[in-house]
Amino acid sequence: EQKLLVNKLKQDNLLSKEEFLTLLKQSSEEISEYLFSLAREVRQKIYGNSVYIRGLIEFTNFCKNDCFYCGIRKSNANAERYRLLEDEILSACEIGYELGFRTYVLQGGEDGYYKDDFICNLISRIKRDYSDCAITLSIGERSYDSYLSYYQAGADRYLLRHETASEEHYQKLHPSNLTLSNRKRCLWDLKSIGYQVGSGFMVGSPYQKPENLIEDLLFLHELQPHMVGIGPFIPHKDTPFASESAGTLELTLYLIGILRLMFPNALLPSTTALGTIHPLGREKGILAGANVVMPNLSPREVRSKYMLYDNKICTGDEAAECRFCMERRMNKIGYEIAVDRGDYKGGKCYV
Template identity: 50%
Template structure:
């Protein structure tokens, strides 16, 4: 029964809610291996054995939000706050360009300093110097007009994880935030023309298998160009510091299902996944992941961008270790690629 369901998912790239729930409730090692095998064949059809590199630049750990799971939440007084200047961001891009990176990911908290005019200037400066490079932004919720201004300045992609499709669970973890606004932001980004990225956390307190089903159906209906998922990892200075975190086994299972639901999606093997299990990145590639985002941020800032405890920022996470990362990817049977790595169905409008 399970293998028939997996075959149906592989052929149709879809299952209904009841089928997804049955699959998640009843997966054993044999059927999970079969699921991963089908996900691997699907990624081969869409992207071959390629693993796309993105250079991550964490531009600020200042944030106005108070998400209960996040180490850079506004009320955390133990964070050493920093904000990169335009010059520091451009220096990080220069370092990345010299290493061969063709995508820069500017990520940060919701920092009021980065108004539209500031970001527009930074984006245009990057595009003037590196016109062939893609720019991805991951800077939280903004207005339609703001997203449009940043797109017109040259930004190509925007990552905004929906975190959970369960509205009640979302509100329990995000004080003074609005679930409907989060979803509207994703719809606005897609309408403007970005390659959009959504995604959810694995192992949140009170999360159920049915919540995973709702996340998967949400992604299927949204059809984002990228999906970023990773395990919840408790951070010592947050309200959830004593909670149990997510696990690599479930995260990799979800990666495989997402690859089958969305065959053309760009699917990162995240730093959080590598943090809880050093071997999990290669397992993720074999389950359908095809993106890696090594860190280009100034070295002295990397420890300060502590969304969760134990974050790895050296070896396989450091952009400077590109040769080691390349070797590891090749030894796993995959091909490291430094192109822009756009979603195969996207064109800038």
């Protein structure tokens, strides 16, 4: 009857709360394999054998927030802070272009140093020099007007994980100045402006119950994002969650499979966190239904400073090494890296 639930999920792109809970609680290797095979089939039909690459540029690790799980939270006095200059960001883009990246993900902590004017200027410069590239922003919670100005400057996509869709759980992961309702407000604003929007959550974060994961899935169903990023929670030594245990590979993969059946057209990354908890984590993510990888394009000097969690991979490698490492890894499991913006395939989603 677990197989029937998987079939039903593929059919309807949704299950009831009770059904989702059954699927989550009574997983087995056999049912996972079945789920992954359907997820691959669905992904194959829409995106073929292509895996999209995104060049991740981590341009600042200053952050005004103090999320309990995150290694660059403002209270972590051990974090060595850095900010990239505009020229350093542009030269990362140049290196990335040569390596075949056609999407730049500009990610950073919530750093008030970069005003809207700076961000807008940067976006237009990148768009002027690389008109065939997409720009994805991942710079946290901002006002509607700021989001609108970035979009008008040329930003195409925005990543903002909701982290957990349970009000109560949200407050256990964040200090009280951060609220789930503002996070959701941001996501709906981004969608209404016209961004391709990515949300997502951590798997196995402290205090997370299976019921919370169902809330995440149901919230995502409501949001209908274009991208969903999930990865295991991994403790960071200088945070209040230092001695909590990490999320598991198995549960993360299982949820990727479920997300693929819920969102056949979605862009689903196989994340760095997944690659951090298992040497073949990113490959396994692709084989569970993901279709995006995000090799690091940050300058080597700053990589080890953007430590969201302990033991993050790729912190000692050059951009080119990661790019070709990824290509080998994907080829080995029968997939091709696409030199392409890798836009969402499917109807434009109006809200």
